[in-house]
Amino acid sequence: MLTPPGRLVLLDAATLYFRAFHALPSTITAPDGTPVGAVRGFLDMVAVLVDRLRPGQLVAGWDEDWRPAWRVELIPSYKAHRVAADGAEEVPEALGPQVELIAQVLAALGVPRVGAPGCEADDVLGVLATRAAATGTGADVVSGDRDLLQLVDDAAAGGAGIRVVYIGRGVRDAEVVDAAALAARYGLDPARAGDAYADLAVLRGDPSDGLPGVAGIGEKTAAALLARYGDLPALLCAVDRGDPALSPTQRRHLLDARDYLTAAPRVVRVLREADVPALPPAPPSLRGAVDDAALDALAQRWGLRSSVDRVLAVLAG
Known part of the structure; x- marks a missing residue:
């Protein structure tokens, strides 16, 4: 187990599904031939993370605005090379429909998917983690994006602050980055390691x-x-x-x-305050939040049975 059980675990959803898409072959398809490799990979990573982190609540941060206008006004080159012809984010053609399916699967699993206007997923995660730290719950932010290392702040008594579960080398090699680790890696002041980063x-x-x-x-x-x-x-x-x-x-x-x-x-800097929806109360158990009928229908329709069963097994554990 990577961290004490029962904490709020915040998933950088885009990190997971982009990694899954690029890691798995396009030959992984649903019964009708639709590519579903990113969906299967995403679910398999979630299963590993739940097994190792044992969260009290699991939440997926979502991009409502991947390139907020207020950031572009400050630095026009911000993410400019990733803008598609229609002005949206340039995403591989085969990935877009799978992201929509991942959203459906998360809903069936009872995992809240949180976004906010004018906020990137990083900002949503920053706001939710800051709120959790303020209430003494503590949060572990799962991401392969090093920008989120700035959120690290575990100075609260009992470690109830914010840590990053960094998956830059893969989910199975996830590394918990606290203030001491961040300070040691970059030669920063441990008392303000996140801000210094x-x-x-x-x-x-x-x-x-x-x-x-x-x-x-x-x-x-x-x-x-x-x-x-x-x-x-x-x-x-x-x-x-x-x-x-x-x-x-x-x-x-x-x-x-x-x-x-x-x-x-x-x-x-990732936002720490913004108009981000409040989280629903944590469920008594992660398995109890699952909509079994909806999940079974998705597993059957898209050929996701093995990956869904793997997630259900760890949720029940």
Whole structure:
């Protein structure tokens, strides 16, 4: 078991279904020939996670707005390379219908699927995790997106804060990242590891999201600068006063990126407060929340019996 049982477990649903889609062959199909590999893979990953995390409540974060206008206004290049001709997110043709089916299966399993206007799934997860930490429940956020490492904050007594179950190397090799682990990995202050990681992400940038970062400042240099100055505002103050501890090249690059560094923190930081629906009360048991008739119909129609049975077995365990 990766973490103490009974915590709120928040799934970054897109991470799971994109990984499932790319990991499994397109030859996995329903009886009518429709591809369902992403659905089967998604369910198999959920089964592994439930078995290892034993959540008190399981919730899927969903993208209602994958590229919010307010982020694009701040940095126009944000996710621009992933925009399809119709303005929606560019998604493999065979995946789109499977995402709709995954939503139906989650509903039949009794797993709330939560999204909110103007919010990416990351923001939804950030808001829900922050609420859980404030009430003392604690939350484990499951994702392969390193941006969500900024949510780590397990300083509350009894570990009732927020941890990230990072699946960058796969679900079976999931790693629980707490403040100590995050601080050790990146050389950050353990007392503010999550916030410091967000500053690091701003400086480093992320080409996959259209965020350029600061020229010449990669992850190691960003971590070293934050270790010296504490946070991004203090670093920028050092730039303005011409701190001799900064090399001329570093100072020039930071000055050249000033417009980006003014806008990027709001873009990079996951929301902690937003108009996100409240969660329903946690069920007495995860298995008891299942709509068996609806789930059986989906399993029969789409050839999902083995994957559905695997999930049901761990929910009952």
